Amino acid sequence: MNVGFIGLGLMGRPMALHLERAGHTLHLWARRPESLAPFAAVNAKTHATPAQVAAHAEVVIVMVADAPDVETVCLGADGLASGGKAGLIVVDMSTINPNAARSIGLRLAEKGIEFVDAPVSGGETGAINAALTIMVGGKAATFDKVKPLLEKMGKSVTLIGDSGAGQVAKACNQILTGVGVLAVAEAFNFAAKSGVDASKVREALLGGFAYSKILENHGQRMLDRNFKPGFKAWMHQKDLRIVMEEAHRMGLMLPSAAATAQVFNAIVGSGMGENDSVTALQLLEKMSGKDE
């Protein structure tokens, strides 16, 4: 199949390569030409605009940073909408505001272009190992058409509901992971300040009701003092901002997510945004008087 792919960053690059390995022809456009270098030796054609990518592909996958980027790629000058024929399917795997996803879907539908939101969880490791969790919002018929492609990039591919529902699921995911990472960091800092070995605490808790993958994996990275991303803290901050915007729009009370978002603001404000989210531990240590 001819598959367009726009957004060849930390996540997008390995995802696109999985599709190529599965025998698909890639059609690429990148804002920064150097992003195309890893594709020089594989079955991939590069194009001058997203519109040209759309003209050559049956499905275009978008994996960029935020809603304005998705809008520009889809609906801007030389965007996908200006080059895509009716029947084209756009799969947006970026994490953006659910409401923005619904609106982009509606505007593409006016041109006869189908749209699904399909944000992912699993980080760079998940992308490299084709083990992502993919949460999809859109029409069931469209989902069935793109499911085989998504299965080349992810291990768990679920249709959650109508347009925007994938982004709602991702927002829920970010509430749980954001609050979860901070909870583990608080517990470890509490243990350490009490003069107790946090690694022993982790080991003990893994067998009890506080067990979670975050305690296991993120917790281990905190103990190893490995703050390399993984998932960058500034992206988690952005995702929590989306969550809080939606909560505001709907009049929803999210006290824990709101508090967690402030800690991520502090992480970014103190120049630690490029670290993994587990850097939350360092922030807590700094605020509890430990020099780093």
Next chain:
Amino acid sequence: MNIGFIGFGTMGAPMAGHLLQAGHALHVWSRRAAGADFLVERGARRCAAPAEVAAASEIVCTNVTASDDVEGLAVQLVEALAPGAMHVDFSTIAPSAARRIAALYAERGVEFVDAPVSGGSAGARNATLSIMWGGKSALAPRLEPLFSVLGKTIVRVGEVGAGQVAKACNQMVMVAAIEACAEAARLAEAAGVDFALVRQAMLGGSAGSRVLDAFGGRMAARDFTPGVEARLHHKDYALLMDEASRIGAPLPVSAAVWQQLNALMANGWGSRDTSALLPVLEAAARQ
């Protein structure tokens, strides 16, 4: 002076009236034509479009709801404002929106000043507003005669956008204080103590404040008629929390207060006074 005015809500209406009273020629436009009737009856000139206001005015004042409203007007005003003319916006909007408008005007030699106000509808009626403005310091002499008929405390905070930053700070401090009042009222109530007496005692001590006086008074009287409608404070929180996220500033207390405002909205109380943060706490404790 020829002054334009757009936006005649609870704040804008009395402010425009003061300008007319001070002897200025007022050019007005209202989305609903009837909205400006009370000024036209007093001698203001009705315009058919924002551009007509702009063409007739040395200074155009706006007092509307959201960033989008001001930016939408700016696009229409910029075509008709003469070089050297000025747009003074009294609305509470995002600092970044104020800066965008200033950039749009700069190309045409038109000045933009963000001048959000604090003091509520009473402050607007009595011309006792606090006006915090951002813009070129050289504009101060031209703004002084305008501001002095509207407010009592007038501070230039900095360049364009600085007025909105000050307003965000104002809202954070004030609404957090309202929430603190509500929590005190809730604690007193739950403990079977009369909050009206607690408030009276506190007003004389270190916890005395204007918020405790005004909003605490409404809580004690269980009178939740606005004042300032809570939905407007809720709107302001979206702006300031978004700004905090953009610049990486942690605001833990504001974030918690924001969630109480979300709960207030969910209860359908957005048109009540913000002292309705008290019933939000009561609803959470209801069996």
